[in-house]
Amino acid sequence: MNIFDLVIADKEKIALETVFLQEESRQKLLQLIKEHRYIKELAQLGLPVSNKILLHGYSGCGKTTTAKALATALDKPIYVLNLSNLISSRIGETSQHLKQVFDKAGREKAVLFLDEFDQIGKARISEEKDVGEMRRLVNSIIQLIDYFPAEAVLVAATNHPEILDTAIIRRFQLRLAFELPTNGQLDAYYENLFMPFPQYAEVVPRRYGISYAEAKDYIYDAVKSLVIAALENPKI
Numbered sequence: 001m002n003i004f005d006l007v008i009a010d011k012e013k014i015a016l017e018t019v020f021l022q023e024e025s026r027q028k029l030l031q032l033i034k035e036h037r038y039i040k041e042l043a044q045l046g047l048p049v050s051n052k053i054l055l056h057g058y059s060g061c062g063k064t065t066t067a068k069a070l071a072t073a074l075d076k077p078i079y080v081l082n083l084s085n086l087i088s089s090r091i092g093e094t095s096q097h098l099k100q101v102f103d104k105a106g107r108e109k110a111v112l113f114l115d116e117f118d119q120i121g122k123a124r125i126s127e128e129k130d131v132g133e134m135r136r137l138v139n140s141i142i143q144l145i146d147y148f149p150a151e152a153v154l155v156a157a158t159n160h161p162e163i164l165d166t167a168i169i170r171r172f173q174l175r176l177a178f179e180l181p182t183n184g185q186l187d188a189y190y191e192n193l194f195m196p197f198p199q200y201a202e203v204v205p206r207r208y209g210i211s212y213a214e215a216k217d218y219i220y221d222a223v224k225s226l227v228i229a230a231l232e233n234p235k236i
Contacts, residue, residue: 007101008080010113014069019062020189020212025176029053029066032153032174033073039150050173052145052154054117056161057178060213063157064115066176074153078111079104083119095140104145109151117156118163138165147173151231183208186215193219200226 016029016211035049036040040051053070055063064080071078081101086096105112145168148154156172158164169175183191186208193216194201196203207215 004080004104004161006052006085007020007104010068010071010078010080012068013072014065016069016073018192019069020064020181020185022179028174028176029070029073033070036074036151036153039146043150049150050123050174051150051152052148053156053174053176054161054169054172055155055157055176055178059157060179061178061180062115062212063178066178067111067113067155067157070153070155071113074111074146076111076153077108078113080113080115082115084116086113087119092136095137096124097143098141099159102148105154106149109149111153111155112148114156116158118158118160120164120168138168142167142171167224180209180211181215186210186212190219197223197227 016026016033021029032050032053036051041050055066057063067080068078079101086097102112102204104110120138145154161169161175186206188214190201190206200223203226204219207218
């Protein structure tokens with residue numbers, strides 16, 4: 001297997017100000033961006049920059065979008081690796097493949113986004129018959145994280161932080177929680193979604209208690225149905 005066949009070089013540009021975030025999370029990301037803007041000056045004073053971020057919480061609440069927006073703000077390429085596609089029954093190969101990806105991102109001073117980071121924890125739990133191999137995998141990842149260069153940024157995302165090894169969690173300077181949006185946050189998001197087609201804002205009922213991704217899919221599906229219905233039955 002060529003590991004780089006699983007790595008996506010995502011070129012989508014997303015402005016951080018368009019991402020719906022908790023204010024505390026936004027401020028932490030803005031601080032990180034400023035640190036990297038002045039990374040040389042801080043290094044001269046022996047001050048390390050934050051470059052390891054753990055995004056955890058509900059699916060569809062903006063973790064992937066946040067990683068892309070951070071890469072845009074830092075003007076860095078972003079490489080996306082879904083760990084569920086990587087975990088191998090031969091744990092030694094998984095460690096080698098991860099090292100190749102970390103090395104590439106480090107050389108290019110890129111943002112490395114590891115999605116479904118909990119797959120490591122799940123694999124560790126499910127492979128009780130081979131605890132030694134899984135422990136070596138966890139240790140390998142810890143080393144890769146520890147030696148990841150300051151000029152690059154590591155972002156890991158998980159829906160299940162509770163199953164991650166605590167030693168791994170401690171390596172991340174920033175840990176940002178993603179909760180289901182409140183009704184007010186969803187209303188603001190709906191206003192943005194309806195901007196290209198405001199005529200449907202009062203037609204499509206809003207749903208709450210769902211993620212941003214679910215809200216987007218719901219609105220787009222509803223609007224597409226209305227548009228197609230109008231095209232198929234034009235008013236005479």
